Amino acid sequence: MRPRPSLLLIMVGAALGLLFAGFSTFDFAQHLDRQVHGVHCSFLPGLTGTQVGESGCQAVMISPYSSLFRAKLWGGIPISLPAMSVFAFLLFFAAEVALSRRQGDRRATGFLALATVLPAAASAVMALVALIEVGSMCKLCVGIYLASALCLLGGVLVWRRARRAEGNADGWAALMRRADAPKSGEPAWVAGEAEVEPVPVPEAPMDSAPGPSPAPATAAVGAGYLGFAFALGVVFVALPVAAYVASAPDQARFVGSCGALENPGDPYATHVPLDPHPGGAPTLEILDPLCPACRAFDLRLAAAGLADKLDRKAALFPLDNTCNWMVGSAIHPGACAVSEAVLCAGARASLVVSWAFEQQERIREAAARDPKAAGRMVAARFPELAGCMGSAEVRSRLNKSLRFAVRNHLPVLTPQIYVAGVKLCDEDVDLGLDFALSRMLEQFRQGTLERTQLPAAGAVSPAAAGKVTP
Amino acid sequence: MTALRALLLLGLLLLPAVLATSWVGSAKVRLALAEQGAGTRPQQTAVAAPSDDAYCSPALKKILRRVLQSCGLLGSRSGRGCQPLEAKNVATVSGDDFNALFQPMRHRGGIVQFEMAKADLPPGARSLVDTVFTDQRGASYFFVVARASPEGAVTYNRELSKRRAEAVMAHLRQTFRDPDLDREVGLLWLGEEFAQLDGEFCDWKRSGAAECVPADINRSAFVAWIDCQL
Numbered sequence: 001m002r003p004r005p006s007l008l009l010i011m012v013g014a015a016l017g018l019l020f021a022g023f024s025t026f027d028f029a030q031h032l033d034r035q036v037h038g039v040h041c042s043f044l045p046g047l048t049g050t051q052v053g054e055s056g057c058q059a060v061m062i063s064p065y066s067s068l069f070r071a072k073l074w075g076g077i078p079i080s081l082p083a084m085s086v087f088a089f090l091l092f093f094a095a096e097v098a099l100s101r102r103q104g105d106r107r108a109t110g111f112l113a114l115a116t117v118l119p120a121a122a123s124a125v126m127a128l129v130a131l132i133e134v135g136s137m138c139k140l141c142v143g144i145y146l147a148s149a150l151c152l153l154g155g156v157l158v159w160r161r162a163r164r165a166e167g168n169a170d171g172w173a174a175l176m177r178r179a180d181a182p183k184s185g186e187p188a189w190v191a192g193e194a195e196v197e198p199v200p201v202p203e204a205p206m207d208s209a210p211g212p213s214p215a216p217a218t219a220a221v222g223a224g225y226l227g228f229a230f231a232l233g234v235v236f237v238a239l240p241v242a243a244y245v246a247s248a249p250d251q252a253r254f255v256g257s258c259g260a261l262e263n264p265g266d267p268y269a270t271h272v273p274l275d276p277h278p279g280g281a282p283t284l285e286i287l288d289p290l291c292p293a294c295r296a297f298d299l300r301l302a303a304a305g306l307a308d309k310l311d312r313k314a315a316l317f318p319l320d321n322t323c324n325w326m327v328g329s330a331i332h333p334g335a336c337a338v339s340e341a342v343l344c345a346g347a348r349a350s351l352v353v354s355w356a357f358e359q360q361e362r363i364r365e366a367a368a369r370d371p372k373a374a375g376r377m378v379a380a381r382f383p384e385l386a387g388c389m390g391s392a393e394v395r396s397r398l399n400k401s402l403r404f405a406v407r408n409h410l411p412v413l414t415p416q417i418y419v420a421g422v423k424l425c426d427e428d429v430d431l432g433l434d435f436a437l438s439r440m441l442e443q444f445r446q447g448t449l450e451r452t453q454l455p456a457a458g459a460v461s462p463a464a465a466g467k468v469t470p
Numbered sequence: 471m472t473a474l475r476a477l478l479l480l481g482l483l484l485l486p487a488v489l490a491t492s493w494v495g496s497a498k499v500r501l502a503l504a505e506q507g508a509g510t511r512p513q514q515t516a517v518a519a520p521s522d523d524a525y526c527s528p529a530l531k532k533i534l535r536r537v538l539q540s541c542g543l544l545g546s547r548s549g550r551g552c553q554p555l556e557a558k559n560v561a562t563v564s565g566d567d568f569n570a571l572f573q574p575m576r577h578r579g580g581i582v583q584f585e586m587a588k589a590d591l592p593p594g595a596r597s598l599v600d601t602v603f604t605d606q607r608g609a610s611y612f613f614v615v616a617r618a619s620p621e622g623a624v625t626y627n628r629e630l631s632k633r634r635a636e637a638v639m640a641h642l643r644q645t646f647r648d649p650d651l652d653r654e655v656g657l658l659w660l661g662e663e664f665a666q667l668d669g670e671f672c673d674w675k676r677s678g679a680a681e682c683v684p685a686d687i688n689r690s691a692f693v694a695w696i697d698c699q700l
Contacts, residue, residue, distance in 0.1 A: 022489060029493035033500035084486040092482040099475050232479075240486035247494040249501050267649065325521040325608030325697075392604040396646060399606050405518035406608075412516040 006157035013150030017087035020143035024080035034427035057138035070434035074251035116155030258425035272349035280311035286416035289356035290332035334367025334374025344388035521608025525574035526698035565665035579694025583678030589633035609695030628661035
């Protein structure tokens with residue numbers, strides 16, 4: 001019953017996969033407390049600490065591809081959780097094949113090989129998504145991909161060996177049958193049986209063939225066994241998912257509990273259209289066009305498929321001390337110049353914002369070296385705005401836009417989202433976006449979207465109560 | 471052997487479920503603790519607010535508040551503007567001390583110079599007013615402090631300085647059409663009676679000729695944003 005090297009390969013791959021997927025699930029589950037956490041981002045996750053802030057692991061985790069059913073459950077079900085289950089199942093089934101002396105059973109090993117295709121195929125798809133859609137790779141994910149590849153390799157090898165061994169066994173049995181059969185004058189392998197010539201099996205010892213005979217020690221598994229194994233695999237996945245869903249905290253009560261705009265009016269017409277959808281929920285985004293989190297939010301919103309239900313406008317809030325006195329330094333150099341361009345563009349503001357999102361790193365780097373570089377870059381791309389940028393009027397409008405934040409006592413933070421004046425909690429802007437925003441939209445549709453107070457004492461200031469009319 | 475296989479099955483079947491439940495449970499506990507502590511912890515993110523520079527000492531704020539209240543920017547008093555006597559009384563400081571209050575604003579303000587006995591804004595003066603006014607940043611109040619040089623009668627100079635202050639205000643209204651002007655701009659006209667500027671103010675941004683003598687800079691309106699929260 002000693003496992004063959006190829007079976008050991010599956011076990012090692014499955015154990016590694018279980019480890020990496022486990023750390024990934026742990027990182028994801030940490031965020032259910034609505035706080036900021038670091039994530040493990042290393043090929044040795046248990047030996048190194050977590051990283052906070054921007055990293056490939058963070059980007060992949062926050063991306064819409066890291067979990068399923070996000071609109072139903074806050075954050076969704078992390079795909080690393082079923083991955084854990086699949087690796088646990090592979091580990092179990094590989095051990096089962098060894099312990100039950102079925103390493104030479106073509107059907108049992110075939111099922112095992114087929115099972116290893118699942119994580120391998122999922123890994124291939126996820127790697128492509130990470131490269132093409134997210135643009136970041138996470139080391140934990142790469143660990144899972146490699147573990148999946150090991151499992152697949154082991155699965156194919158163990159299945160091939162079993163096929164060859166069974167072939168040998170068939171050939172031996174045929175020879176025995178020929179020997180028992182009435183003699184025709186020619187040995188069986190001469191009379192057209194040469195293709196079943198026994199092939200020596202290099203791997204030894206073979207638990208299923210302890211004696212000189214290569215025939216398996218146990219009977220080949222039947223459809224019932226395979227059906228049971230499949231059902232067991234389903235239980236392996238379903239049980240943790242069900243446990244996760246059942247134990248997840250209730251996040252719906254936070255919807256509407258994070259405040260509202262005190263003075264939502266825009267007397268100076270400083271709000272610019274971002275993505276107009278007449279009839280959609282009026283949504284205001286506190287936006288810095290050079291803020292990576294704003295760009296990421298834009299992508300998540302598009303991926304969530306909720307953008308069409310929002311009538312989005314932006315209140316510009318550049319985190320750049322060239323124009324914004326509320327920040328001590330230029331967190332996003334060049335953001336003031338780009339914001340002026342957005343205001344100058346008027347109805348075409350979304351074009352400037354989209355361009356700024358695409359060019360964020362380049363603009364910020366250039367503006368950090370030369371404060372006037374951002375203005376030149378905008379003017380080169382949108383020459384029609386050059387005359388307006390830097391004018392007294394647009395500078396005054398940008399100042400009024402910043403004062404909108406003052407009038408409403410907003411946090412110095414971007415992005416912030418207000419649906420019909422009610423704030424989407426900052427904690428719901430990434431992992432919880434689909435869940436919280438879809439609930440806010442539903443409440444808006446029903447006319448019940450309002451600023452609420454959490455039942456827990458002291459969670460929200462008493463002044464936070466009161467309905468906000470859209 | 472069967473027991474070992476069963477143990478393996480049970481262990482590996484339950485491992486992901488137990489771990490997931492434990493991690494989610496920990497998050498749930500932390501969430502509950504965070505909710506309990508939310509009311510007692512100070513807010514970590516800064517909140518958008520008007521600027522309040524280091525030079526805004528309590529003494530300065532006290533005087534500014536008095537001036538602003540008396541000049542119609544704070545409180546319910548209708549109308550705007552302080553006459554020399556009022557300014558002198560509400561400030562309760564000497565002319566030099568009054569001028570010293572404005573020294574920290576040298577990089578935020580400017581001195582708009584007028585021709586002798588005139589209250590029309592020269593073109594150069596308009597651009598200076600625009601430059602200073604559009605650089606509001608986080609400031610809450612814009613002061614226009616108009617003066618007259620000592621030539622001529624006191625009452626004439628009082629009236630002349632008032633017209634100079636109003637000329638600046640009219641220009642702001644015409645150029646910026648900003649409804650906030652009425653809440654932001656404070657006018658003081660001091661005539662020749664109070665807080666005449668000395669040569670130190672020649673270093674400020676000015677709209678007049680390069681040569682500067684105290685008489686010239688007192689035919690003026692001092693304009694500046696005040697970065698203080700009151």
